[in-house]
Amino acid sequence: ASILASSASVKRSVHELRTSYDYVIIGGGTSGLVVANRLTEDPSVNVLVVEYGYFGDDPCIWMPTSPVARITGPSCTRHRFVEPTVPQPGINNASTVYMLGAVVGGSSAINGMVFDRGTKADYDSWEELGNPGWGWDGLFEYFKKSATWTPPSREAVEKYGYTWDEAAYGGGPIQATLSNFQWPNFKFMWDAWDDLNITGPKDHALGQAVGLFWLPASQHSKNQTRSYARYGYYDPVRERPNYHLFIGHKAEKILLSSRSAVEGVVIYDRDKPDEKSVVKAKRETILAAGGAHTPQLLQLSGIGPKAILEAAGIQTRVDLPGVGENFQDHPQAKLICNYTNDFWPNQGTLETNQTFQAEALAQYNTNKTGPLTLSMSNAVVFLPLNGTHSSPESFLAKLAAQEPGAYLPPSLPSTVVAGYAAQKKVLASLYARNDAAIYESPFNGACSRTVILQKPLSRGNIHINGSNPYGPPIIDFRVYSNPLDVEYAIEGVKFTRKLLKTASLAPLQPVELGPGPNVTDTAGLEAHVRATSGPTSFHVSGTAAMLPRELGGVVAPDLRVYGTKGLSVVDASIMPLIPSAHLSATVYAVAEKASDIIKKRAKRS
Numbered sequence: 001a002s003i004l005a006s007s008a009s010v011k012r013s014v015h016e017l018r019t020s021y022d023y024v025i026i027g028g029g030t031s032g033l034v035v036a037n038r039l040t041e042d043p044s045v046n047v048l049v050v051e052y053g054y055f056g057d058d059p060c061i062w063m064p065t066s067p068v069a070r071i072t073g074p075s076c077t078r079h080r081f082v083e084p085t086v087p088q089p090g091i092n093n094a095s096t097v098y099m100l101g102a103v104v105g106g107s108s109a110i111n112g113m114v115f116d117r118g119t120k121a122d123y124d125s126w127e128e129l130g131n132p133g134w135g136w137d138g139l140f141e142y143f144k145k146s147a148t149w150t151p152p153s154r155e156a157v158e159k160y161g162y163t164w165d166e167a168a169y170g171g172g173p174i175q176a177t178l179s180n181f182q183w184p185n186f187k188f189m190w191d192a193w194d195d196l197n198i199t200g201p202k203d204h205a206l207g208q209a210v211g212l213f214w215l216p217a218s219q220h221s222k223n224q225t226r227s228y229a230r231y232g233y234y235d236p237v238r239e240r241p242n243y244h245l246f247i248g249h250k251a252e253k254i255l256l257s258s259r260s261a262v263e264g265v266v267i268y269d270r271d272k273p274d275e276k277s278v279v280k281a282k283r284e285t286i287l288a289a290g291g292a293h294t295p296q297l298l299q300l301s302g303i304g305p306k307a308i309l310e311a312a313g314i315q316t317r318v319d320l321p322g323v324g325e326n327f328q329d330h331p332q333a334k335l336i337c338n339y340t341n342d343f344w345p346n347q348g349t350l351e352t353n354q355t356f357q358a359e360a361l362a363q364y365n366t367n368k369t370g371p372l373t374l375s376m377s378n379a380v381v382f383l384p385l386n387g388t389h390s391s392p393e394s395f396l397a398k399l400a401a402q403e404p405g406a407y408l409p410p411s412l413p414s415t416v417v418a419g420y421a422a423q424k425k426v427l428a429s430l431y432a433r434n435d436a437a438i439y440e441s442p443f444n445g446a447c448s449r450t451v452i453l454q455k456p457l458s459r460g461n462i463h464i465n466g467s468n469p470y471g472p473p474i475i476d477f478r479v480y481s482n483p484l485d486v487e488y489a490i491e492g493v494k495f496t497r498k499l500l501k502t503a504s505l506a507p508l509q510p511v512e513l514g515p516g517p518n519v520t521d522t523a524g525l526e527a528h529v530r531a532t533s534g535p536t537s538f539h540v541s542g543t544a545a546m547l548p549r550e551l552g553g554v555v556a557p558d559l560r561v562y563g564t565k566g567l568s569v570v571d572a573s574i575m576p577l578i579p580s581a582h583l584s585a586t587v588y589a590v591a592e593k594a595s596d597i598i599k600k601r602a603k604r605s
């Protein structure tokens with residue numbers, strides 16, 4: 001066990017807890033640890049965090065880059081929820097293993113460490129949907145408050161031409177940087193995008209995340225380890241006597257009074273589900289269990305769509321149809337290719353060549369350099385509809401003509417449909433703009449490309465299982481249920497093909513393997529897209545959306561759950577529309593802002 005894990009604030013048994021706390025936070029993940037840190041800044045306030053996971057001190061957590069898990073032995077399986085998902089008709093009935101962090105630090109402990117923000121237009125659309133103060137101007141200070149920028153080495157800056165703008169960052173707990181290492185074939189891919197006349201901002205993080213740009217990682221530049229919620233927000237304050245972190249315990253449901261005020265939270269040791277206890281908050285109970293488990297907990301507590309609760313035998317306390325609906329993620333389509341004349345070494349070498357792996361590991365362990373300091377990728381293109389679709393006008397016309405309810409799940413309550421109608425208007429304007437991204441393709445030099453759909457029009461849902469309500473939730477992406485998402489995926493693959501014809505990639509002699517150069521008709525491309533797409537980038541969001549209640553909202557702009565007293569949500573589930581970015585930076589900013597909102601209302605009461 002680590003030294004940190006024996007800190008005074010860590011609790012392992014209910015007998016070590018107080019009878020009540022000012023705040024109980026459910027989930028010691030990305031958002032939960034931010035809010036706990038900020039609330040315990042006031043020594044007169046005490047906070048309990050209930051976290052299902054334990055501390056994760058394994059290399060698969062602290063070392064950057066994903067292939068490394070395979071190199072360094074035991075993977076992070078024990079620090080993950082691996083939730084089943086519903087087979088997806090849109091991708092030939094494939095189902096996916098859905099991973100989420102189940103460890104102190106939550107998904108920030110196991111994610112790909114891409115640390116980017118969406119565009120100004122992304123967050124302004126949240127405000128437009130009825131959330132004053134949640135636009136770019138209202139969030140920017142919190143993006144800065146949560147993150148610190150440290151430049152890479154001077155040598156790397158010169159070699160790769162890295163650019164940034166310090167104005168995008170403050171002095172916050174999460175460390176952002178770029179690796180001192182890139183694969184030799186990387187520059188060719190960067191130049192290939194350049195050949196397509198794609199330019200980009202000096203730093204994406206000032207609200208202009210469109211074009212070709214550097215993609216920071218949440219990484220400590222000095223020792224080249226992951227920077228995440230535990231290291232940034234928990235470890236530095238772990239000795240605060242007013243902060244209790246209760247690990248290895250699961251929150252089962254929230255108990256409500258007859259007037260729907262929170263009376264307590266039922267919890268149990270994750271290995272002893274029959275021995276239940278109740279913890280109580282005097283001021284607020286705060287849900288930070290993440291986009292899949294927050295709606296599950298609400299539903300198990302009787303807060304959710306009546307029909308779903310009834311089917312599971314749960315008494316409805318607050319009929320809130322939006323709980324678990326509006327599920328959004330970023331689906332990934334693929335262009336598969338190979339270089340005939342690749343450089344050695346490359347990403348594939350690290351994945352397959354054991355001698356090279358051993359050398360890379362030694363290099364990392366000895367002086368923190370080399371390929372293992374590079375997380376998923378440090379460069380990306382984010383692009384609008386215009387330029388990535390062969391006929392943006394026809395796409396926009398088809399979108400305008402769609403009935404809002406046409407491709408939503410059947411028998412969806414009218415408020416949720418109304419919410420989607422409102423989103424659709426905002427989405428139509430985002431699709432039409434040149435300063436909002438619809439297409440993403442991150443890269444590190446390898447030939448094959450993912451085309452990540454940034455503004456999916458399909459909506460999924462996460463419901464408790466009628467026949468086993470306390471088991472894992474049912475996760476249904478409903479990927480490609482809206483035919484325009486399939487159309488865009490096809491167009492995205494077609495557009496990406498242009499890369500392979502660029503002068504800059506010519507020396508590497510790229511060969512298209514999937515769909516294959518002969519596949520040019522829509523039916524063939526559609527078959528490829530459906531056979532090879534993944535439904536997720538592990539960006540679960542939107543399932544307890546911050547929207548007006550009459551639009552299927554679950555929380556108000558002050559993050560309190562409609563129809564309840566003393567209950568709020570601070571995690572990725574509150575995002576009404578998924579931003580065009582990987583989510584962690586936004587989750588940190590949201591949780592920073594949430595902390596201020598919660599502190600302010602405590603002062604007033």
Ligand SMILES: Cc1cc2nc3c(=O)[nH]c(=O)nc-3n(C[C@H](O)[C@H](O)[C@H](O)COP(=O)(O)OP(=O)(O)OC[C@H]3O[C@@H](n4cnc5c(N)ncnc54)[C@H](O)[C@@H]3O)c2cc1C
Pocket residue numbers: 026027028029030031032050051052053099100101102103104105106107108110111112113114115116249250251252288289290291293294297376537538539540571572573582583584585587
């Ligand atoms: C595999 C993967 C790769 C990703 N890659 C990237 C990336 O490269 N860049 C990026 O920006 N984002 C990435 N993301 C997304 C990003 O990490 C998440 O959106 C973000 O961390 C979510 O924060 P959260 O606070 O909403 O939830 P989490 O951080 O998941 O926190 C939820 C916490 O609640 C706990 N919990 C859940 N249920 C209960 C319960 N009933 N009782 C007690 N505790 C409970 C969990 O154990 C967890 O610690 C990735 C996510 C995953 C899973």
